[in-house]
Amino acid sequence: xxxxxxxxxxxxxxxxxxxxxxxxxxxxxTGFVSAQNHEGEExxxxxxxxxTEIKEYIDHHLLDSHDFTLFSYTTDEGEHKxxxxxxxxxxxxxxxxxxxxxxxxxxxxVAEVDGNYYTLYHNKIYKTDAExxxxxxxxxxxxxxxxxxxxxNLVVEDAHPSNEKPLDLSITKNVVFIALVGLLMFLxxxxxxxxxxxxxxxxGFGRALEPLVIFVRDEIAIPNIGEHxxxxxxxxxxxxxxxxxxxxxLGLTPLGVNVTNNIAVTFALALITYLITTxxxxxxxxxxxxxxxxxxxxxxxxxxxxxxxxxxxKPFSLMIRLYANITAGHVVLMSIIGLMFIxxxxxxxxxxxxxxxxxxxxxxxxAALQAYIFTMLSALYFGMATEEDHH
Amino acid sequence: MxxxxxxxxxxxxxxxxxxxxxxxxxxxxxAWKPILNAVEKREEGIKGALxxxxxxxxxMQNVTADSEKLLKEARAERDTLLKEAREIKEGIISEAKExxxxxxxxxxxxAQATIEAEKKAAVADIKAQVANLSVEIAExxxxxxxxxxxxxxxxxxxxxxxxKLN
Numbered sequence: 001x002x003x004x005x006x007x008x009x010x011x012x013x014x015x016x017x018x019x020x021x022x023x024x025x026x027x028x029x030t031g032f033v034s035a036q037n038h039e040g041e042e043x044x045x046x047x048x049x050x051x052t053e054i055k056e057y058i059d060h061h062l063l064d065s066h067d068f069t070l071f072s073y074t075t076d077e078g079e080h081k082x083x084x085x086x087x088x089x090x091x092x093x094x095x096x097x098x099x100x101x102x103x104x105x106x107x108x109x110v111a112e113v114d115g116n117y118y119t120l121y122h123n124k125i126y127k128t129d130a131e132x133x134x135x136x137x138x139x140x141x142x143x144x145x146x147x148x149x150x151x152x153n154l155v156v157e158d159a160h161p162s163n164e165k166p167l168d169l170s171i172t173k174n175v176v177f178i179a180l181v182g183l184l185m186f187l188x189x190x191x192x193x194x195x196x197x198x199x200x201x202x203x204g205f206g207r208a209l210e211p212l213v214i215f216v217r218d219e220i221a222i223p224n225i226g227e228h229x230x231x232x233x234x235x236x237x238x239x240x241x242x243x244x245x246x247x248x249x250l251g252l253t254p255l256g257v258n259v260t261n262n263i264a265v266t267f268a269l270a271l272i273t274y275l276i277t278t279x280x281x282x283x284x285x286x287x288x289x290x291x292x293x294x295x296x297x298x299x300x301x302x303x304x305x306x307x308x309x310x311x312x313x314k315p316f317s318l319m320i321r322l323y324a325n326i327t328a329g330h331v332v333l334m335s336i337i338g339l340m341f342i343x344x345x346x347x348x349x350x351x352x353x354x355x356x357x358x359x360x361x362x363x364x365x366x367a368a369l370q371a372y373i374f375t376m377l378s379a380l381y382f383g384m385a386t387e388e389d390h391h
Numbered sequence: 392m393x394x395x396x397x398x399x400x401x402x403x404x405x406x407x408x409x410x411x412x413x414x415x416x417x418x419x420x421x422a423w424k425p426i427l428n429a430v431e432k433r434e435e436g437i438k439g440a441l442x443x444x445x446x447x448x449x450x451m452q453n454v455t456a457d458s459e460k461l462l463k464e465a466r467a468e469r470d471t472l473l474k475e476a477r478e479i480k481e482g483i484i485s486e487a488k489e490x491x492x493x494x495x496x497x498x499x500x501x502a503q504a505t506i507e508a509e510k511k512a513a514v515a516d517i518k519a520q521v522a523n524l525s526v527e528i529a530e531x532x533x534x535x536x537x538x539x540x541x542x543x544x545x546x547x548x549x550x551x552x553x554x555k556l557n
Contacts, residue, residue: 063398064400064403090402167401167402168400168401168402169401169402169405169406170402171406172400172402172403172406174403175402175403175406175407175410178406178407178410178411179410182410182411182413182414185414185418186414186417186418186421186422189418189421189422189423189426190421190422192422192426193421193422193423193424193425193426193429194425196425196426196428196429197425200429200432200433200436201433210426210430213423213426213427213430214430217427217430231427234423234427235415235418235419235423235424236415238418238423239411239414239415239418239419239423243411243414262398262400262403263395263398263399264399264400264401264403264404264407265403265404265407267399267404268404268407268408268411269407269411271408272408272411272412
């Protein structure tokens with residue numbers, strides 16, 4: 001496991017806000033523990049390397065990648081080995097460029113397509129020269145660095161590579177996972193649906209899924225949208241509920257492909273909610289936004305931009321809530337697992353095991369809860385958009 | 392926020408959008424509609440069955456209530472019949488009594504009238520007989536008195552003495 005973590009020190013990830021705070025907590029805890037330790041100095045320096053490694057590992061786990069790595073290790077000769085399979089990289093750079101991510105060698109190689117060179121830096125693809133040179137922020141007067149992409153000791157703060165970034169439409173690990181979850185859901189629910197053709201009662205897996213479908217209908221859709229209009233929105237609500245739930249749950253498996261902690265994914269989901277809300281908004285809904293009834297005219301004028309902003313804030317909060325909950329959960333969980341390797345003593349490791357176990361159970365709940373909240377609020381917004389005038 | 396924007400991957404967004412909408416459309420056609428329709432159909436069936444059972448129960452209650460009502464009515468009718476009969480009986484009896492009274496009174500009156508008439512007739516008869524007897528007695532007495540000349544003269548004198556000439 002120690003080596004397992006070490007392999008990722010090659011990737012230079014930056015602190016996330018959450019993990020930075022957590023690392024501060026680690027230092028406090030480990031400081032406290034090591035103060036009781038006679039070999040305090042040694043542990044402190046050893047822990048520092050480990051902490052960096054753990055932080056990098058967590059950051060790496062949270063990010064998308066261009067290849068599907070199941071696990072990696074370091075050989076006795078210090079060579080990094082990744083077990084997994086490469087995925088297609090699709091770029092739009094004056095024409096479609098498709099090549100295998102194996103050519104990028106996990107950010108350690110330069111891919112050559114039609115005379116163009118590309119390399120990975122911070123999990124993003126940049127256009128480079130044949131040597132894979134990354135140029136840093138020419139607009140930063142103080143920090144002009146030119147760094148080799150393979151360099152391990154980058155000390156560049158807030159540096160953005162000035163290299164050209166081609167439009168990246170690659171089939172990344174997350175895209176593969178989304179497609180797999182989609183396929184899983186399709187097979188699962190189609191078999192449930194097919195069963196109803198034979199008998200009126202659900203059979204097998206359908207017995208577990210049908211109550212959930214009915215739950216979405218009776219507890220989410222009907223109370224929020226109303227008896228008469230909910231049917232139109234059921235497909236979206238059911239799809240988003242099961243999609244988010246299943247993908248959250250699978251993100252907790254040791255395979256650990258975390259999808260909903262990508263702001264792009266939650267943005268796409270929130271955007272669909274926003275579009276459905278906006279396009280199903282009736283006269284009453286728009287009237288309440290632009291010309292709020294029942295308040296004096298100056299207030300109407302003040303309220304209109306606020307209400308209009310509100311229509312964007314609502315799906316925005318959906319996006320942030322799902323993203324932040326899943327990201328925070330994973331960061332905390334992995335940090336606590338990481339604590340085990342920092343403590344390496346009889347008190348800390350079992351403690352962090354118990355904590356990690358408890359937190360995993362909590363995360364199972366969070367996975368379902370976030371799916372529920374996303375669906376619930378979407379239904380609420382649809383309900384607001386289609387509500388009839390009561391005045 | 393800056394980190395979020397930096398992390399945002401347009402490729403992933405586009406793929407998520409395409410895959411999700413694809414999944415949504417596929418599931419709508421092949422899963423959600425059949426499942427929801429089947430569930431709804433079944434629920435309708437259950438609802439219908441429950442309603443039918445409820446209706447049958449109500450019908451049953453109605454029948455029981457009806458028979459009870461009929462029984463009650465019959466009982467009430469019997470009661471009224473009995474009451475009427477009793478009333479009639481009482482009426483007849485009282486009428487008969489009244490009639491008897493009237494008849495009795497009438498008979499008594501007739502009897503009294505008859506008695507009165509008889510009495511009057513008897514009295515008249517007695518009067519006539521007394522008169523006859525008196526006349527006979529008087530005839531005999533006069534006959535006796537007038538058989539002697541002296542006595543006749545004396546009588547004439549007495550009578551003449553009684554008559555005062557004014």
